[in-house]
Amino acid sequence: MLRRLILSRNNTFINCRYASQSMVQTTVDEKSGIATVTMNKSPVNSLNLEFLDEIKTELNKLEKDKVKGMMLTSGLQKIFSAGLDITEFYNPNPDRLSKFWSTLQDTWLTLYKTPFPTAAIINGHSPAGGCLFAMSCDYRIMVGPKYTIGLNETKLGIVAPKWFIDTMVAVIGQRKAEISLTTGKMYTTDEALHIGLIDESVPDVNTALTQGNLFLNNFQRISPWAYKMTKDITRQSTVQWLIDNKQKDLDFVVTYLQSAEVQKSLGLYLQSLKK
Numbered sequence: 001m002l003r004r005l006i007l008s009r010n011n012t013f014i015n016c017r018y019a020s021q022s023m024v025q026t027t028v029d030e031k032s033g034i035a036t037v038t039m040n041k042s043p044v045n046s047l048n049l050e051f052l053d054e055i056k057t058e059l060n061k062l063e064k065d066k067v068k069g070m071m072l073t074s075g076l077q078k079i080f081s082a083g084l085d086i087t088e089f090y091n092p093n094p095d096r097l098s099k100f101w102s103t104l105q106d107t108w109l110t111l112y113k114t115p116f117p118t119a120a121i122i123n124g125h126s127p128a129g130g131c132l133f134a135m136s137c138d139y140r141i142m143v144g145p146k147y148t149i150g151l152n153e154t155k156l157g158i159v160a161p162k163w164f165i166d167t168m169v170a171v172i173g174q175r176k177a178e179i180s181l182t183t184g185k186m187y188t189t190d191e192a193l194h195i196g197l198i199d200e201s202v203p204d205v206n207t208a209l210t211q212g213n214l215f216l217n218n219f220q221r222i223s224p225w226a227y228k229m230t231k232d233i234t235r236q237s238t239v240q241w242l243i244d245n246k247q248k249d250l251d252f253v254v255t256y257l258q259s260a261e262v263q264k265s266l267g268l269y270l271q272s273l274k275k
């Protein structure tokens with residue numbers, strides 16, 4: 001791992017951590033202590049085992065470094081994240097599939113429970129797992145109007161696990177989540193703003209980053225302990241369910257994803273993507 005200091009747009013030094021061939025780049029503004037984590041896995045930031053592992057490691061590092069906040073964004077032109085890498089569960093190797101799903105569980109727990117405030121800068125399409133990661137941040141700013149966001153699992157012939165569902169319910173409420181999930185609806189930026197799936201719609205990435213910094217800087221005036229306790233209490237039931245049911249969730253997903261019916265749906269969906 002290499003480190004270097006670079007001068008930011010507002011003339012403060014940024015501590016930049018990068019590794020050769022890294023899929024995740026992080027900069028930390030030395031003045032504000034706010035980190036920007038950029039997902040950079042071409043072509044669509046699909047979340048496979050290695051990518052999830054890198055994201056989790058990076059989040060743990062930020063916690064250790066006691067950053068004051070984090071913005072999660074994408075380095076790709078028009079995609080925040082295409083969600084889970086479908087090739088991880090289409091014709092899967094069962095051992096790798098188990099490892100992949102456990103890593104997803106752990107990465108999500110790490111992101112959902114961060115002791116520092118987080119903002120998703122959604123600068124591109126954000127289906128399924130991409131939407132999950134955005135919803136797991138404390139605040140969402142989406143660059144409009146061209147992109148879409150939502151949990152579209154039913155469109156793939158699969159079912160969003162309970163903790164995906166609970167995360168969405170926490171953001172938009174039971175009724176809107178039920179409609180969104182059963183129909184697999186992908187929302188435009190305006191629609192997402194209207195139902196509360198995102199907090200702000202902005203015209204470009206620079207504005208999104210400025211607004212993200214503004215949101216995160218609010219916490220300079222809040223006790224970190226009070227922040228963390230409040231977040232823990234608010235998110236407790238969703239987090240605790242997964243902690244208590246990790247193995248059950250894993251066993252169910254691994255069995256379900258390998259069933260002939262699900263594999264057939266996934267094959268057709270992958271084919272449609274290639275077209």
Ligand SMILES: CCCCC/C=C\CCC/C=C/CC(=O)SCCNC(=O)CCNC(=O)[C@H](O)C(C)(C)COP(=O)(O)OP(=O)(O)OC[C@H]1O[C@@H](n2cnc3c(N)ncnc32)[C@H](O)[C@@H]1OP(=O)(O)O
Nearest residue numbers: 046082083084085086125127128129158159161253273274
């Ligand atoms: C109680 C019961 C519980 C049971 C639970 C059991 C298990 C189920 C849980 C599983 C949960 C899954 C959640 C997910 O995240 S599934 C993934 C869903 N993602 C999508 O549907 C996104 C699909 N992709 C797109 O819509 C588009 O690609 C795009 C992101 C809008 C980008 O469009 P565009 O720029 O036009 O790029 P292409 O479409 O041409 O794609 C380029 C390239 O990338 C491949 N690809 C795209 N998305 C994925 C993906 N998610 N995984 C793997 N690969 C992907 C695409 O096939 C192209 O490949 P080629 O270049 O080889 O053609």
